[in-house]
Amino acid sequence: MAAQTQAPAPAQQQPPAAAPQQPAPAPAPAPPPALPQRPAFAVILDPGHGGADNGARGASGVVEKDIALALARATRLQLQQQGLHVLLTRDSDDDPSFDDRATLANAQRSALLVSFHVSSTGKVGSVRTYYYVFAAPNASVPDASAKTPGASAPPPRALAHLIPWDRAQENFSNSSHRLADAIQAELVKNFPGSPATSVGIPLRDLRSVAAPAVAVELSSVTVADRGALEAMFTPLAASVARGIVAYRSTPEAGAH
Numbered sequence: 001m002a003a004q005t006q007a008p009a010p011a012q013q014q015p016p017a018a019a020p021q022q023p024a025p026a027p028a029p030a031p032p033p034a035l036p037q038r039p040a041f042a043v044i045l046d047p048g049h050g051g052a053d054n055g056a057r058g059a060s061g062v063v064e065k066d067i068a069l070a071l072a073r074a075t076r077l078q079l080q081q082q083g084l085h086v087l088l089t090r091d092s093d094d095d096p097s098f099d100d101r102a103t104l105a106n107a108q109r110s111a112l113l114v115s116f117h118v119s120s121t122g123k124v125g126s127v128r129t130y131y132y133v134f135a136a137p138n139a140s141v142p143d144a145s146a147k148t149p150g151a152s153a154p155p156p157r158a159l160a161h162l163i164p165w166d167r168a169q170e171n172f173s174n175s176s177h178r179l180a181d182a183i184q185a186e187l188v189k190n191f192p193g194s195p196a197t198s199v200g201i202p203l204r205d206l207r208s209v210a211a212p213a214v215a216v217e218l219s220s221v222t223v224a225d226r227g228a229l230e231a232m233f234t235p236l237a238a239s240v241a242r243g244i245v246a247y248r249s250t251p252e253a254g255a256h
Helices: 064-081 098-106 165-190 226-230 233-248
Strands: 042-047 086-088 111-119 127-132 199-201 213-219
Touching: 042 064, 042 098, 064 086, 064 111, 064 213, 064 233, 098 111, 098 165, 111 233, 127 165, 165 213, 165 233, 213 233
Parallel strands: 042 086, 042 111, 111 213, 127 199
Antiparallel strands: 127 213
């Protein structure tokens, strides 16, 4: 009988080597939160007085601080309807300092400021717009930079461009004058007895504002009926808003 041969056992196949584990990709870093963008232009409305400072008071109980706030709120509505960004220096019965009010305007990229007041004199129903004027330099004061013995040296060149806080409005005198005239031109259309042009006075509310700045003053708290003043709120606010829009449309609006 022929010898039987045993077939060789099939070779065992080794399992394929496992592919090396790839590390999971690191998650992409979250984008930084977007910083709030300041509007390119803002109108700052400044209701005069407030808090313990009532301003002018009429015999019928009309108080200037309340009327000023109502005028600012009515003007805000008119300006917002024109698509303008509006901020109030106060929106309640508080009394920010002059510097606090100016700081709000000065912190904007571009702005103008309108301060509201109510007088205790003048023809009832008339309105005046003011811009700031600085006193003429005193010619008797010697020039501090003159070459005299003991005279202090002039300021370093790097500081020569700095403007004192209490003269911030000085570089905006011309633009403030134009803004005041633009607003007064609209007011005189609706408020007979109002002057045809604006008036320059050294009004403290405007002095530290580094932007075009004016004050609008309505006459007067002497009315026997507060309703007589309230009837003027909307037409006055609309006139101020039209004046601001007219000023903004002029090529000189960006010039100081």
